[in-house]
Amino acid sequence: PPSAMAEEAPAAHPGPPGDDEDIIGQGAEAIVRRATFLGRPAVVKERISKRYRLKELDDRLVSSRLLQEVRCMVRSAAAGVRTPTLYLVDLPRRRIVMEELPGHTAKEYIRGGGDGGSLAEAAGAAVARLHDAGIVHGDLTTSNMMVLPDGSVALLDFGLGSMQATAEDKAVDLYVMERAFVSTHPGTDAVVAATLESYRAHSAAAEAVWAKLHHVRLR
Amino acid sequence: AGGATPMPREVSPDAAAGTLRLYEGVPDAAGVTQAAIKGALRAAVVDADRVCGRLHAGAALAKALLAHESGTMKTRNLASEVVYSLSHTRSIRDSFATYGAGAATTRVLLVFTPPAPTAEDVAAADALVAGEVAPLGALDAGLDGERGARIREAFRIGADEEACAGLEAAVVGRVAVKDALGS
Numbered sequence: 001p002p003s004a005m006a007e008e009a010p011a012a013h014p015g016p017p018g019d020d021e022d023i024i025g026q027g028a029e030a031i032v033r034r035a036t037f038l039g040r041p042a043v044v045k046e047r048i049s050k051r052y053r054l055k056e057l058d059d060r061l062v063s064s065r066l067l068q069e070v071r072c073m074v075r076s077a078a079a080g081v082r083t084p085t086l087y088l089v090d091l092p093r094r095r096i097v098m099e100e101l102p103g104h105t106a107k108e109y110i111r112g113g114g115d116g117g118s119l120a121e122a123a124g125a126a127v128a129r130l131h132d133a134g135i136v137h138g139d140l141t142t143s144n145m146m147v148l149p150d151g152s153v154a155l156l157d158f159g160l161g162s163m164q165a166t167a168e169d170k171a172v173d174l175y176v177m178e179r180a181f182v183s184t185h186p187g188t189d190a191v192v193a194a195t196l197e198s199y200r201a202h203s204a205a206a207e208a209v210w211a212k213l214h215h216v217r218l219r
Numbered sequence: 220a221g222g223a224t225p226m227p228r229e230v231s232p233d234a235a236a237g238t239l240r241l242y243e244g245v246p247d248a249a250g251v252t253q254a255a256i257k258g259a260l261r262a263a264v265v266d267a268d269r270v271c272g273r274l275h276a277g278a279a280l281a282k283a284l285l286a287h288e289s290g291t292m293k294t295r296n297l298a299s300e301v302v303y304s305l306s307h308t309r310s311i312r313d314s315f316a317t318y319g320a321g322a323a324t325t326r327v328l329l330v331f332t333p334p335a336p337t338a339e340d341v342a343a344a345d346a347l348v349a350g351e352v353a354p355l356g357a358l359d360a361g362l363d364g365e366r367g368a369r370i371r372e373a374f375r376i377g378a379d380e381e382a383c384a385g386l387e388a389a390v391v392g393r394v395a396v397k398d399a400l401g402s
Contacts, residue, residue, distance in 0.1 A: 022227045034227040038235050038277040042227075070396055077392055080379025085388040086395040088230065088281055092289045097230050099388070 029065070029159060034100065037087045041100035046093065062094050065159065070096060072135055072161035079133035081126055082154035101154050107142035107184060114147065116191035122153040124198025130155065131173070132204050136165040140177035142184055167205070171212035174199065234281035238331040240341065241267055241358055242350030248324035251348050255298065260329070260344055261336070263301035267326035268366050269318050269373075270305060271387040272359045276330055278391045279304035284333075293398070297332045307373040307393060317373070325350075328358065362386055 024043070025032040035044045047062045066089075076083045084098040104112065106119060123145055130137060137144070138160030146154040162169070174196065181192045200206040229235050240262075245251065252264045270276055283300035286292045292300045294311055306314035320327045327348055336344070345352065361367065367386060370376075376389045 035230050036227055036235075037230045038274065038281070039229070040274075042230060044230060067399060070399060074392065074396055074400065077383065077389065078377065078380050080377075080383050082383045085384055086392045087278055088285065089395050089399040090285060091399060092291075 035097065037097050037099075042087060042097055043084065043100045044095055044097050046095035049094075063091060066091070066094060066096065069158045069161065072137075072158035072163065073098075075133060075135055075163060076130055076155065076158070076161075079129055079135070081130045081133070081135075082148070082152060083158070084154070084156065101146045101148060101156075103146050103148040103154075105143050105156075106145035106147055106153070109147045110142060110185050110188065110191070116188065117194060118151055119147060119153070120191050120194030121198045122147070122151060124195045124200075125202045126153045126155055127174070127177070127195075128199045128202035128206070131165065131170045131199075131209065134165050135161060135163050136169045136173040137161050138173065138176075140173060141180040167208040168212045168216070170205075170209045171216045174209065174213055175216045231281035231284060233284055233333045234277050236335060237277060237280050237333070238329075238336055238341075239273065239276055239355055239358075240329040240331070240344060241353045241355055242327045242329075242348045243325065243353045243357070245320075245325055245327045245348055245350035247349070248320035248327050249322045251327060252320050254347055259347060261298070261340070262329040262331040262344065263298040263305075264320045265302060265305060265318055265328040265330060266320050266324045267328040267358060268324070268361075269370070270328055270358060271362065271370055271390045273355060274387050275305065275390050275394065276328065276358070278394050280330055280332075282394060298330075301330050301332065304394060304397075307375075307397075309397060326353075359387075 022033040022035065023031060024034050028048070030045050030047045033044045033046070035042045047066055049058050049062065053061070070086065070089055073083050073086060084101055086096065086098050088097040090097065106123065109119060110116065126145070127137070127140065137155060137158060139157060144155065144157045146156060148154055178192055178196070181188055181195075200210065203209070248264070248266070251260070254260060255262060255264045279301055282304040283292070283297055286300055286304070287297050294300045294303050299315070302319050303311055303314045305318045308314055327350060329344055329348070362370070370386065370390065371381070374390050374393045376386065380389050
C-alpha cells in the first residue's frame with residue numbers, strides 16, 4: 001500500500017539519542033536541531049529547563065514562552081509575513097517542530113557578498129508588515145532573517161516576540177535591528193538606512209514609529 | 220573524512236511511514252464509517268474533499284499520535300483523533316460531521332493507524348469501501364475551485380497568508396496550533 005506521507009520516503013531514521021551533529025543553534029533558552037517531519041526538512045526548537053527554578057514554575061514559564069512564540073508566528077503568518085510553517089507543537093517535550101526554510105540567513109547572505117539593496121528592500125517590507133499587524137519581533141538580528149531563493153525575506157525565532165505593540169515598542173524593535181546589523185556587519189550603514197527607508201515606504205504607521213525612533217536613539 | 224551526511228532524525232516516524240488510501244465514487248461512505256467504528260477497519264475514514272493534501276493528512280496523524288502518546292487525546296481512539304486533528308474546529312461533533320465521511324461523501328481517504336496495514340488489511344478495506352482507488356496525487360486536486368474555497372473559509376485563511384506559503388502550509392499551521400492556543 002502506498003505510504004506517501006514522507007515526501008521523499010526515506011526509511012524512518014530514529015537516530016541515536018542526542019545527535020549533536022543535528023544541532024544548528026544553542027542559546028540560553030533553547031536548543032535548535034535539524035530534523036525531518038514526514039521526510040521534509042524541519043527544525044525542532046526545544047526549550048531548556050532551568051534547574052535552579054522550582055519545577056512547577058519552570059514548567060509554567062517554559063510553556064507560556066513557547067506558546068507566546070507560537071502565537072506570534074501564527075499571527076505573523078496570518079498577516080502575510082513569511083515565517084516557517086509550524087508542523088507540530090509538542091508541549092510535553094517543550095518543543096515546536098517547524099519547516100526548515102530554503103535559502104540563507106541574512107548574515108550569511110551579507111557575508112557572502114549578497115545584494116544589500118535588494119535585501120534592504122525585502123527586509124524593510126517584511127518588518128513593516130509585521131509591525132502593521134501589531135507584532136514586534138524582539139530580536140531582529142541578521143541571523144533571524146532568511147533570504148529565500150526568490151529574494152524575499154522570512155523572519156525566524158519569535159522567542160522574544162510580543163503583540164499589541166505600541167509605536168515605541170516598534171521603534172525599539174527597529175533600533176535593535178539597526179544596532180545588530182551594524183555590530184555584526186561593520187560598514188553596512190547604507191544597507192541599514194535602505195532597510196529603514198523600505199520600512200517607511202511599506203508601513204502604514206511609520207510616522208509615529210519614526211518620531212519614537214528618534215527618541216530611542218537619543219536614550 | 221568523506222562519507223554521506225547522516226539523515227537528520229525524523230520527528231514522527233510512525234506518521235512518516237503512515238499509509239493513506241484514496242477512493243473515488245464511493246457508494247456508501249457512511250456505511251464505511253460505521254463499519255470502522257465497529258472495528259472492521261483500523262483507519263480514520265475521512266471525507267477527502269476536506270483534506271488539503273498529504274501534508275495535511277500526515278500532520279493530523281502526527282498530532283493524533285502525539286496526543287495518544289501523551290494521554291491528551293480529545294476523542295476516544297486514535298482513528299477518531301485523526302479526524303479531529305484534521306479539523307479547523309475544537310468541536311468534536313463538528314469535526315466528525317465535517318471531516319468524517321458521511322452520507323454525502325463520495326471521495327474517501329483512509330488514514331490507517333499504526334501498525335501498518337498488511338496486504339490483507341488493504342484488500343479488506345478496498346472491498347469494504349467499494350470505490351475506485353485513486354492516486355494520492357489526486358488529494359491535491361481542485362483547490363482552485365469550490366473545494367479550496369470551502370477549506371479557506373473553514374480555516375479562515377486570507378489571501379496574504381496563502382500568497383506567502385501556500386494553502387496547505389497555512390492549513391497545517393492551523394492544525395499544529397489548534398489545541399495549544401485554544402482558538
